[in-house]
Amino acid sequence: MIIKVLGPGCANCVNLEKVTREVVAELGVAATIEKVTDYGAIAGYGVMRTPALVVDEALVLSGRVPTAAQVRDILEPLGSGS
Amino acid sequence: MSVAERLRAKTPTRRWVGLGASAVVWFALYQVNRPFWDWLIGGAFGLDLDSRLGSGLHFFFYDSVKIALLLIGIIFLITVLRSFMSVERTRALLGGKREGVGNVMASGLGVVTPFCSCSAVPAFIGFVAAGVPLGVTMSFLIASPLVNEIAIALIFGLFGIGPTLLYVGAGLVIAIVAGFVLGRLKLERWVEPFVFETRLGGQVIDSTFGLTWDDRIQMGIEEVTNILKKIWPYLLVGIGVGAGIHGWAPEDFFTQYAGEGNPFAVLIAVLIGIPLYSNAAGILPLVDALHDKGLPMGTLLAFMMAVVALSLPEMILLRRVLKPQLIATFIGVVAVGIVGVGYLFNAVLG
Numbered sequence: 001m002i003i004k005v006l007g008p009g010c011a012n013c014v015n016l017e018k019v020t021r022e023v024v025a026e027l028g029v030a031a032t033i034e035k036v037t038d039y040g041a042i043a044g045y046g047v048m049r050t051p052a053l054v055v056d057e058a059l060v061l062s063g064r065v066p067t068a069a070q071v072r073d074i075l076e077p078l079g080s081g082s
Numbered sequence: 083m084s085v086a087e088r089l090r091a092k093t094p095t096r097r098w099v100g101l102g103a104s105a106v107v108w109f110a111l112y113q114v115n116r117p118f119w120d121w122l123i124g125g126a127f128g129l130d131l132d133s134r135l136g137s138g139l140h141f142f143f144y145d146s147v148k149i150a151l152l153l154i155g156i157i158f159l160i161t162v163l164r165s166f167m168s169v170e171r172t173r174a175l176l177g178g179k180r181e182g183v184g185n186v187m188a189s190g191l192g193v194v195t196p197f198c199s200c201s202a203v204p205a206f207i208g209f210v211a212a213g214v215p216l217g218v219t220m221s222f223l224i225a226s227p228l229v230n231e232i233a234i235a236l237i238f239g240l241f242g243i244g245p246t247l248l249y250v251g252a253g254l255v256i257a258i259v260a261g262f263v264l265g266r267l268k269l270e271r272w273v274e275p276f277v278f279e280t281r282l283g284g285q286v287i288d289s290t291f292g293l294t295w296d297d298r299i300q301m302g303i304e305e306v307t308n309i310l311k312k313i314w315p316y317l318l319v320g321i322g323v324g325a326g327i328h329g330w331a332p333e334d335f336f337t338q339y340a341g342e343g344n345p346f347a348v349l350i351a352v353l354i355g356i357p358l359y360s361n362a363a364g365i366l367p368l369v370d371a372l373h374d375k376g377l378p379m380g381t382l383l384a385f386m387m388a389v390v391a392l393s394l395p396e397m398i399l400l401r402r403v404l405k406p407q408l409i410a411t412f413i414g415v416v417a418v419g420i421v422g423v424g425y426l427f428n429a430v431l432g
Contacts, residue, residue, distance in 0.1 A: 008200070010200045012200075039204060039207060039402055039403070040207065040276050040277075040280050042204050043204050043208050043211065043280050043282070044280055044281060044282065046208070046282050047204055047208070048169040048170065048173065048201065048204050048205045048208035048209075049168075049169050049196075049197070049201045049204070049205065050200065050201055050204060063168065064301070
């Protein structure tokens, strides 16, 4: 599973990356986490409000920093499938 | 159990009762604020409230509490209301709209859509690459910071409903006209080419889809905390300087240089305001103190608008998608609009 955290480096993006890393460690799924800071690439995913989260090239969340529980709800079904 | 957890209601009844109780506490605090500081500074400490120290201290404490309360209440309300809008929905509404109608809609949506200037660049690319005309996109990007919830909260609290409506109306007119003018100028050649080449892929996720009332209230609480955390230094400095002006600046010092006698006052106020970087929270306590010293409202509103609408950091961000010529034109057109509004207000309210 490849997880991308989209955001130019604002406080929200740092928070989202932190939450995501925590959840990945907790679930124990094999995942690489990358940061995408290029505006062209961010917009290319259809994102207009950072931060955003992309899992295996599919946009799963945009516009706000979710709670750890929300990230778990998103990642858990995806992780077990692969 | 933390306060936040206790506020997260489990049942609809508890949610609305909790919200109602918070509103009652808010109103009570707002009502006792002035009598409390009158009593503490005038009574308990025995300072003359008309003296320099007394009026300065009273201004500082009374205004700090009043402004904090207004910010909490109004940011919460606006965030909850805005959670029904999203940038994605705004773009869908603007798609295929012609200039003119598009500019009017974009400006109105710029006010009601939840948006922070840190997302200005991806939103710009998202709008333009989806075919929203450049001028219409600009109307959105001008209105969004120009008419903001912090300024609405503070102007309403410090000056009342009249100036608040004038401010919102003026901000909308500036955004509509400036966006329309920028669109007419056909400046697409000054947009970085990669914007038009960006392929919008993937499905669009509406960030507000499926929110419950509890989520919206939670977002309101989070937004209040985030904004207060971010702006309190500006606010304290602003109120401190305001208190200094209030207690110490000579009565006719400012009116002599920037009062109605000086026809260039608005122009100079805007030129000073453009490079200044602060937010409405830092500027409005100052505006309040200067207004008390007899400076006209139009000059002061123009100053505040120039500070919040045009700032160096935002221009540096926009440089990623706009060439310097377009940024310069953007600043010029918006500045002219603000100057015009300043003179108009001075003439109408004068």
